[in-house]
Amino acid sequence: MSQPSWKTFAPAPAAKPFRLALVQMLGSKDKEYNLKHARELVLKAAKGEGKKSDVVVLPECFNSPYGVKYFPDYAERIDFELGKPYDVSRSPSKTVQALSAAAKEAGVWLIGGSMPEKDDEGLYNTAMVYNPSGDLVTIHRKVHLFDIDIPGKMTFKESEVLTGGKALTYFDTEFGRIGLGICYDIRFPEQAFIAAHQGCVIMIYPSAFNMTTGPMHWELLQRGRAVDNQMYVSMCSPARNLSADYHAWGHSMIVDPYGNIVGTTDENESIVYGDVDPQKIVDMRAGIPVQSQKRYDIYPNLTESAVTGQ
Numbered sequence: 001m002s003q004p005s006w007k008t009f010a011p012a013p014a015a016k017p018f019r020l021a022l023v024q025m026l027g028s029k030d031k032e033y034n035l036k037h038a039r040e041l042v043l044k045a046a047k048g049e050g051k052k053s054d055v056v057v058l059p060e061c062f063n064s065p066y067g068v069k070y071f072p073d074y075a076e077r078i079d080f081e082l083g084k085p086y087d088v089s090r091s092p093s094k095t096v097q098a099l100s101a102a103a104k105e106a107g108v109w110l111i112g113g114s115m116p117e118k119d120d121e122g123l124y125n126t127a128m129v130y131n132p133s134g135d136l137v138t139i140h141r142k143v144h145l146f147d148i149d150i151p152g153k154m155t156f157k158e159s160e161v162l163t164g165g166k167a168l169t170y171f172d173t174e175f176g177r178i179g180l181g182i183c184y185d186i187r188f189p190e191q192a193f194i195a196a197h198q199g200c201v202i203m204i205y206p207s208a209f210n211m212t213t214g215p216m217h218w219e220l221l222q223r224g225r226a227v228d229n230q231m232y233v234s235m236c237s238p239a240r241n242l243s244a245d246y247h248a249w250g251h252s253m254i255v256d257p258y259g260n261i262v263g264t265t266d267e268n269e270s271i272v273y274g275d276v277d278p279q280k281i282v283d284m285r286a287g288i289p290v291q292s293q294k295r296y297d298i299y300p301n302l303t304e305s306a307v308t309g310q
């Protein structure tokens with residue numbers, strides 16, 4: 001697939017419509033159970049409701065509880081290096097092996113949520129992408145770590161145990177290019193902006209917002225990123241588990257380039273389906289051509305020193 005230049009802002013030429021399914025899974029502390037349940041739900045999501053799905057997404061940390069105290073124990077080595085052949089059958093990760101098998105059995109692209117990952121340098125919150133043959137195509141290590149402190153409401157510090165990833169992630173499918181982030185990454189508009197300029201038709205974020213920031217920003221951020229970049233945006237949450245330490249907001253969602261909600265749900269375990277149609281991107285960009293109206297002549301280059309003046 002040809003690589004669009006930084007300023008072309010066109011969906012990848014080969015883009016075509018596809019069916020997206022978000023698996024809002026109810027996880028537990030039992031990793032074996034989570035892997036088994038994920039497989040069942042991926043197979044169900046692939047069948048769809050009257051229409052087969054092409055791309056299936058699992059939530060952030062689908063195979064472990066969400067919390068810094070859990071990450072070290074649940075972390076697995078993946079040992080994936082972009083551009084190098086990866087033999088799933090020799091993967092040190094049982095999660096990689098299980099999800100690869102599920103993608104192949106279901107015959108779908110699978111964004112296998114995220115899981116705690118370790119290498120010799122540290123721990124990461126890592127999403128994995130499998131093609132319908134079960135190959136591990138790429139991984140995304142959460143770039144922006146979730147460190148917030150809203151007194152009395154929500155304090156979380158992923159950076160106590162995790163290291164941020166060092167790369168933005170896109171992958172090419174027969175449906176076009178897809179951009180990948182994880183949860184808090186959505187708060188950084190630059191990431192989706194760059195993805196749109198790299199020809200992505202959609203940004204997908206396995207996620208787990210909470211009961212404080214979920215009602216505040218979950219929908220707003222997705223609709224904002226979608227309208228700013230005139231692309232599809234989607235977040236896939238776990239179902240809310242009231243016996244867990246962290247109560248996920250749920251409400252997995254797919255938003256189109258106009259900011260319309262294509263599909264969503266409540267906080268319970270469910271599957272959200274929606275159609276992604278690249279023609280809508282073309283129409284929105286033609287009708288409201290903000291991208292060709294940008295004043296690159298007066299914006300600084302996006303380096304920290306150019307933006308802050310320091």
Ligand SMILES: O=C(O)CCC(=O)C(=O)O
Binds near residue numbers: 145185187207217
């Ligand atoms: O940005 C937020 O409000 C929540 C982010 C989050 O839960 C995460 O990054 O896992």
